[in-house]
Amino acid sequence: MEQGLDHSRIAAEPATRRGLSVGVPPLIAESLVVPVVRRFVRQNPGLALRLHEDPSVELLDLTALGEIDLAIVYNVSPRAALQLETVAQDDLQLIGAAHRPPMRTPGPIALAEVLGLPLFMPRSGAGLHGMLDEAARQRGVMPDISFRIDGIAPILSLVREGLGFTCLPYSAVASRIANGELRARPIVDPVLPGVLSIAASATRPRSDAMERFCRCIRDEPILRLSDSARRRPGSASIDEARITGMSTDARRAAPP
Incomplete structure (x- = not known):
């Protein structure tokens, strides 16, 4: 803030x-x-x-x-x-550090690719983890969630350091995208609506x-x-x- x-x-x-x-x-x-x-x-x-x-x-x-x-x-x-x-x-997007390979490509990214990335997700809040888990379950895969963490700030700090990625709505990270800390790619196939x-x-x-x-x-x-x-x-x-x-x-x- x-x-x-x-x-x-x-x-x-x-x-x-x-x-x-x-x-x-x-x-x-x-x-x-x-x-x-x-x-x-x-x-x-x-x-x-x-x-x-x-x-x-x-x-x-x-x-x-x-x-x-x-x-x-x-x-x-x-x-x-x-x-x-x-x-x-404000649908979910893949959020990551600009230097990480998946973030160097502009435009949407398929959910199947997102589920194979190391993810940091909030333990609670807006049902984000539940939405991701359900989408993964429907595809018969398990998301690679490295940690479920209380609080958005520590998640974004870890992501900024390039230790992993997260899935959040654009409005949650707009200021960090504006200052170049992070990049965002819309998730598709399917869209995770918000x-x-x-x-x-x-x-x-x-x-x-x-x-x-x-x-x-x-x-x-x-x-x-x-x-x-x-x-x-x-x-x-x-x-x-x-x-x-x-x-x-x-x-x-x-x-x-």
Whole structure:
């Protein structure tokens, strides 16, 4: 996370008592939440903002109970008490250090090839390991998962050092791709689908602050790149035409 921003909670106490409580999963806390919060705080300097970090399923419970106002969640099932707004299709991608051979080739990579690579996967969170295990089981193979690790940061550190690979949505690693630490290749044959959504109560009215925060999420260039980064067999990596008109930061975040 950016210096000065707490990884689990951000609070800006203003003179006014108004405030907003937002839930975020650890999966996207670094790459996606920092730029969204930065934009929101700059646009709303007099509004208190509190971030609560938990897995997506737990954030749905907190949102339904009214303990947080809304949540950014990944790959969750609909609930009667909640409204889910899809903000990006963000399928799993192979993430690795740029110097490792599989990452030198741009464009999609078949799941069969991914399953033969040494993988570091999160122990929990968004069901990523379960999705990968099920896809492997359907093909009668076992993925080469070297370690299941609690926390995204240690996984990415190991991957950056070239010790292995991981499978994550693009929004989880966009900032590290932008600075050249890592590269991403969309997984195909089959695609391992992922969806980023905003969850809010279906029974309580949305405040103006909630809508302004949702607007910051919808406008985040990383999410447009997440959609662009999805590729099917025969596709190239993100082409420049798809990101024409985006900000300089967004262009830098495009997978190589």
